[in-house]
Amino acid sequence: DQQVKQNSPSLSVQEGRISILNCDYTNSMFDYFLWYKKYPAEGPTFLISISSIKDKNEDGRFTVFLNKSAKHLSLHIVPSQPGDSAVYFCAASANNFNKFYFGSGTKLNVKP
Amino acid sequence: GAGVSQSPSNKVTEKGKDVELRCDPISGHTALYWYRQRLGQGLEFLIYFQGNSAPDKSGLPSDRFSAERTGESVSTLTIQRTQQEDSAVYLCASSLHGQGREYFGPGTRLTVT
Numbered sequence: 345d346q347q348v349k350q351n352s353p354s355l356s357v358q359e360g361r362i363s364i365l366n367c368d369y370t371n372s373m374f375d376y377f378l379w380y381k382k383y384p385a386e387g388p389t390f391l392i393s394i395s396s397i398k399d400k401n402e403d404g405r406f407t408v409f410l411n412k413s414a415k416h417l418s419l420h421i422v423p424s425q426p427g428d429s430a431v432y433f434c435a436a437s438a439n440n441f442n443k444f445y446f447g448s449g450t451k452l453n454v455k456p
Numbered sequence: 457g458a459g460v461s462q463s464p465s466n467k468v469t470e471k472g473k474d475v476e477l478r479c480d481p482i483s484g485h486t487a488l489y490w491y492r493q494r495l496g497q498g499l500e501f502l503i504y505f506q507g508n509s510a511p512d513k514s515g516l517p518s519d520r521f522s523a524e525r526t527g528e529s530v531s532t533l534t535i536q537r538t539q540q541e542d543s544a545v546y547l548c549a550s551s552l553h554g555q556g557r558e559y560f561g562p563g564t565r566l567t568v569t
Contacts, residue, residue: 350498376556387460387547387560388499433499437556443512444489444558448498 347371348436350447357454363421365450367434370415374436374445379408379419382431382449391432392419424454458482460561462548468567469538477533477564481550488531489558490523491547499547505531506553538568 349368357363365379375396380388394401394408394417401408407420421428431449461480469475481488490502501515505525516522520538525531535542545565549558 346498348498378557380560385562387549387562389560390557393557435499443501443504443514445501446491446499448496 346445346448347374348434348445348447350434350450352450353448354451354453357424357452359426359454359456360423363419363424363428363452363454365419365421365432365434365452367417367419367447368415369417369436369445371436371438371445372415373438375439376437377408377410377417378435378437378444379406380433380435380446381428382433388433421452424452426454426456428452429454460548460550460559462546462561462564464564465562466565466567468569471540471568472537474534474536475538475566477535477546477548477566479531479533479548479550479561481529481531481548482559484528484552485550485559486528486553487551487555487558488525489549489551490531490533491549492544493547493563494544502533502546535566538566540568542566543568 378393379391381391382388410417433449434447435444463478486507488505491499503523504512520536523533545563547563549560551558
């Protein structure tokens with residue numbers, strides 16, 4: 345049973361607009377969440393993270409929001425750029441980072 | 457600086473043969489992870505090494521899969537008697553213990569014919 349879910353396999357957004365990628369989880373023990381970005385033929389690269397003691401973390405154009413009661417997190421990219429086109433994975437861990445659970449990914453296409 | 461490297465980048469093998477995949481983590485990283493990504497699916501945890509502790513093998517899908525790590529350096533993932541369903545990209549990642557983020561290698565694409 346998948347503990348981290350990304351229900352949208354793909355998303356298409358116009359350049360300059362906001363991209364919102366969503367992620368849901370089922371395990372209430374998860375307390376650390378990450379987003380990774382993956383280009384074809386490359387490994388995922390870390391993008392941004394959030395601890396469960398916070399509900400928002402911002403880094404430049406990227407903001408992650410965490411709603412613990414809903415077991416939901418989202419990644420906002422504003423403004424979206426064509427170079428943001430990639431597959432985005434969310435991941436979660438429970439208190440000791442010895443195992444990360446990944447979602448199935450959302451493929452973002454930012455159109456010029 | 458050098459990142460995580462994996463070899464080979466691509467491997468095509470016949471069903472029933474054994475394969476060995478290699479991962480060189482970032483120097484000084486005590487934690488090492490193996491994942492599998494099948495076509496159209498997410499990353500599936502396979503195994504986790506942390507220092508000299510016993511590895512967490514809970515993600516290995518069958519006894520045909522095994523992995524070793526030499527100290528805090530190179531790791532090998534071995535798949536015996538490969539099956540077509542083993543076809544996937546195998547990703548290795550390393551991190552500093554407690555850092556909370558992983559650095560991934562480019563992966564090995566395994567195709568079993």
